[in-house]
Amino acid sequence: MFTFGDSYIDTGNFVIMAAPALPVWQDKPPYGMTFFGHPMGRISDGRVIVDFIAEQLGLPLLPASLQNSSDVSKGVNFAVGGATAIDVGLYERNKLVQLKLLNNSLNVQLGWFERLKPSICNTTKGCRDRFSKALFFVGEFGVNDYSFLWSAGKTEEEVRSYVPKVVQKIAMAVERLINEGAAYLVVPGNPPIGCSPTMLTFRSSLNRTDNYDYIGCLNDINRVARRHNSFLRLAIGALRVKYPHTTIIFADFYHPIISIIEKPNRFGVNGADALRACCGGGGKYNWNASAVCGMPGVTACKNPSAFVNWDGGHFTEATYRYIAEGWLHGPFADPPILSAIRH
Template sequence: MSVKTMKDIELLLQILVLFTVLMGSLMQNADAKCDFEAIFNFGDSNSDTGGFWAAFPAQKPPNGMTYFKKPVGRATDGRVIIDFLAQALGLPFLSPYLQSIGSDYRHGANFATLASTVLLPKTSLFVTGVSPFSLAIQLNQMKQFKVKSEELQTSGQINLPAPDIFRKSLYTFYIGQNDFTGNLPYIGISVVKHYLPQVVSQISSTIKEIYELGGRTFLVLNLAPIGCYPAFLVELPHNTSDVDSFGCMIFYNNAVVEYNNMLKEALRQTRESLADANVVYTDIHSVMLELFQHPTSHDMKYGTKACCGYGGGDYNFNQQVFCGNTKLINGKNITATSCSDPYNYVSWDGIHATEAANKIVAAAILDGSHFDPPFSLKKFCDIQPIG
C-alpha cells in the first residue's frame, strides 16, 4: 500500500470520527426537551440585551469584548445572566423588545433596559439618570406584544411566538437595583427605605397581571450586595469603620438584605394567592457576596476592583468618566479603558458584573440550590451546558 493511499485512509477515518461526533451532538440537541418554549424578561442593565442602545444608539467598545467581540447591547464584557439561562434551556438569546431590526421573537422577548426602575421616577423621588422604561412600561409593552403577536400570527407573520406560548413561558425579573441606588448619594438610605415597600408591591402586582395573561412560572432575582461594587464604594458616603474585612460597606449591604427579605415575603404572599403558579424567589445575593468576598476561591483575582475604568488603585473607578468613554478632566483627556483579563474580575465597570461572574451566578441558579421555595428547572427542561 502506497504512502498516499495510507494518508487518504487516515483522512477518511478522521472525517468519519468528526461526522460521528457531530451527528451525536445534533441528536442530543434534537432529543433535548423543555417545557418552556420562551422566556420573557423584565429588568434593568443587569439583564438588558440591547434594549437601551436600540432606543439610544451610543454603545462603544470595550463592551462585548469577551464573547461577542463587539458591543451588542450588554453592559458588560460578554454575556449576562439571562443569556446563560436561555442557553441552558436550549433557547436563543433574547431579542430586545425595542430592537426592530434583526429580532426573532419566536422564543420570547426582553423588555429590560439600562437604568430602568420598578417604580415610576416621580414616585421614587428620582431626578436624573433614569430610563423612561419602568416596570409598568415594560408590562404594558408585554401586553401590547401579546395582543399584536396573536393578531399578526393569523396573517402569517414570522418571527413571532405562537398564540399558546405565553402559558408555556418562563418569566424572569432582575430589576430594583436602580430604585435602591439611583439617587442614593443625594437622598440617603433612610429616604430610600421609605419607598422600598412600594417596589416589592409593584413587582408582586406585575406578576399577578402576567398571571392573568397566562404566565405560570416566575423567577424573581433579588439584589446583589451593592456595598461591594466599586462604583458605590467611590460614590456613597461612608467611614472606614463602615467597611468590613472584605472591603464592602456594611451599612448599605445590611439595607440590601432588609430589602431582599421584604421581597421574599412579598413573593411568598403572591405565591399563596396564585395556587397553580410557581413564584420563585431567586437568591443571587449570596452568590455575588461570595464572589466579592472570596474571588480567589473562584479562580478570580479581584473582587471590589473594576476591570474597565480609570484611576487604578483599590477600585479603578472614576465617576467622571465611565468605561469606554473619554472626557476632558482638569485640562487632560482621560479614557476609561479595559483590563486585558476580565475573567479575573467580579466587576466589569464598577456597576455591572463581568461575564465570568454572570456565568457563576447562572450556574448557581441552574443548580436549583438558590430558590425559595425549592424549585428545579431540571424537572421542566433538559439543561444544556453553558460553556
C-alpha cells in the same frame, strides 16, 4: 422566555433608547470583548444571566424588544438599563435625580409586552396557552430605585422606607403576568450594591471602619438590599398561596456575589481585585465618573474572568455565568429553575 428588568439582563434596549438623547458608552469597545468580540448592547464584557439561561433551555439569545425583531416566537427581552420598579416621575418630581430619566420603569416594560402580544399570539386562549409554557423573568428591580435615593444623600432610614413600595410594584407585576397566563416566573432579588465600585467610590469620603463590613463592602447599602430581599421573599410566599398552580422562583442575586468576594481565589479572582472594576478610569476601585468604560482612552483588564465587576456597576460574563448556574441548578434559587420547569 420573556424577560423584564434592568441593566443586569438588558440585551440592547438601553443603547437603543438612550442613544438619541444621551452620550452612550456601552455601545463602544471594550463592551462585548469576551464573547461577541464587539459591543452587543449588553452592559458587560460578554453574555448576561438570561443569555446563559436561554442557551441552557435551547433557546436563541433573546432579542431586545426595541430592536423590533421580525421573530419573537421564542421570546423577547424587555429589560432596559436604568429601569426602576417605581415610575420614574416620582424621582423627577421629588428632585431625587438631576437628569431627566428614560421612561423605562417596570410598568412601561409591561406596556411594551401588551403592545407586542398580537405578534406573539392572536386569541386570549392562544396567549394563555403560549404564556403557560414560557419562562418569565421579573427583575431584578429595585437597585436603581435605591441607588437614586443613596445618590441624593438619603439616610438609611429614608431609603428603607421605600422597600415596601418597591416590592409591592414587583409583586403587582408578577400577579399581572400570572393573570395573562404565565405559569413559571423567576423573580430575582437585589445584589449587594454596597460592594460595587461605583458606590464604594461615591462613598469614599467615609473613613470610619464601622461603615464597612468584613469584606470591605458598605454596611448600610447592603442592609437595605437584604431587607428588600426578605420583603420580596415574603411577597412571593403570599403569591404562591394565592396562585398554587403557578411556579414562582425566588432567585438569589445577593449570596453568589458575596461568595465570590469572600473567597476570590476559589473563583480565579485575585483578592486585591475583588472590589475593583475590570474596565475603568483608575482610583482605588478603578471607577471614575469622568472616565468610564467605553470612553476614549479608558482600558479594560486583560482577563475579565479574574474580576467580579466589569465597569463599576455591572458584572463580568464570568460572574453572570456563575449566577446563572446557581439559578438553573441551585443553590441560589428556590426552587432551582431546571427542576421547577421539568417538574
